[in-house]
Amino acid sequence: MRSFLVLAAGGALLASTASAQLVITEIMQNPSMVSDTYGEYFEVLNTSASDIDMDGYIISDNDSDSFSVVGPLVVSAGGRVVFGKNADPLLNGGVTVDYEFGSEMALANGADELVIMAADSTEIDRVEWDGGTLFPDPNGASMSLTNPAADNNDGANWFEASIQTYGDGDFGTPGAQNEDVIFVTISGAPDTVAVGTTANFDVTLENPTARALTYDAWIQATGDVIDQTVLARPNLTLPPTYSVTQPISLPVPGTVPTGDYTVSVNVGDQGPNTVYWSDSFMATVIP
Numbered sequence: 001m002r003s004f005l006v007l008a009a010g011g012a013l014l015a016s017t018a019s020a021q022l023v024i025t026e027i028m029q030n031p032s033m034v035s036d037t038y039g040e041y042f043e044v045l046n047t048s049a050s051d052i053d054m055d056g057y058i059i060s061d062n063d064s065d066s067f068s069v070v071g072p073l074v075v076s077a078g079g080r081v082v083f084g085k086n087a088d089p090l091l092n093g094g095v096t097v098d099y100e101f102g103s104e105m106a107l108a109n110g111a112d113e114l115v116i117m118a119a120d121s122t123e124i125d126r127v128e129w130d131g132g133t134l135f136p137d138p139n140g141a142s143m144s145l146t147n148p149a150a151d152n153n154d155g156a157n158w159f160e161a162s163i164q165t166y167g168d169g170d171f172g173t174p175g176a177q178n179e180d181v182i183f184v185t186i187s188g189a190p191d192t193v194a195v196g197t198t199a200n201f202d203v204t205l206e207n208p209t210a211r212a213l214t215y216d217a218w219i220q221a222t223g224d225v226i227d228q229t230v231l232a233r234p235n236l237t238l239p240p241t242y243s244v245t246q247p248i249s250l251p252v253p254g255t256v257p258t259g260d261y262t263v264s265v266n267v268g269d270q271g272p273n274t275v276y277w278s279d280s281f282m283a284t285v286i287p
């Protein structure tokens with residue numbers, strides 16, 4: 001079974017970005033399937049633990065583009081909203097837009113800025129991209145922030161989207177987690193394992209994106225009296241568009257209590273035990 005959990009904005013990140021609250025995480029300044037006057041969008045993530053109503057917030061650039069959000073526009077805790085030039089998915093390349101800004105803002109393909117201010121003009125977030133010097137300079141793909149906790153006004157923390165999750169063919173993830181994703185698939189898992197033998201199965205890890213991804217991988221065995229990591233591979237780097245299948249042989253010594261176990265293959269951040277993607281199977285340990 002292929003499965004992944006979209007949890008990248010989970011507890012660990014929330015804790016480290018308590019003051020950031022709203023973060024610009026994706027900018028489509030240069031769509032190619034439709035004209036820029038229809039297809040531009042940007043995405044805002046709420047990294048706080050509370051819902052935020054952006055009613056009255058001001059979005060601007062450094063010169064003449066500016067609009068005030070006419071709400072309510074509630075960004076749920078850990079959730080995202082998409083601001084788009086045009087809200088009609090039949091015209092904008094298939095983007096689901098939460099808020100249409102229309103002619104009040106344009107996202108230049110070269111250097112331009114996005115600034116979010118609260119209704120009292122307190123600056124909340126700012127991205128100043130540069131048309132390719134430090135930032136990506138895509139055409140038909142969004143600029144995507146690597147990690148909501150990273151400084152999003154540093155071009156090194158942005159990459160060009162390389163997967164297509166919406167609409168007509170441009171690359172981007174409007175309204176969804178930016179594209180870090182690793183598919184975890186277990187195959188050949190046993191239903192029963194006798195003590196004194198090994199549990200044998202295959203684990204396939206696939207990085208479908210166009211850039212290298214580094215996460216911890218570990219295998220967890222959970223039963224009535226046991227919940228422990230049985231194999232760990234910290235800081236595993238998967239190259240771009242890469243898939244690897246690894247045979248696993250877990251010894252089941254005679255000291256292991258018989259009974260039902262869940263064996264999970266997890267990928268994420270092992271320190272706080274944050275699982276981003278996983279697959280699992282159940283097996284019965286028999287005498």
Ligand SMILES: [Ca+2]
Pocket residue numbers: 030031032035036
């Ligand atoms: Ca364009």
Ligand SMILES: [Ca+2]
Pocket residue numbers: 061065105106107108112113
């Ligand atoms: Ca602008």
Ligand SMILES: [Ca+2]
Pocket residue numbers: 029030031036040106107108109
């Ligand atoms: Ca543009």
Ligand SMILES: [Ca+2]
Pocket residue numbers: 025026043172173174175176177178
């Ligand atoms: Ca996104």
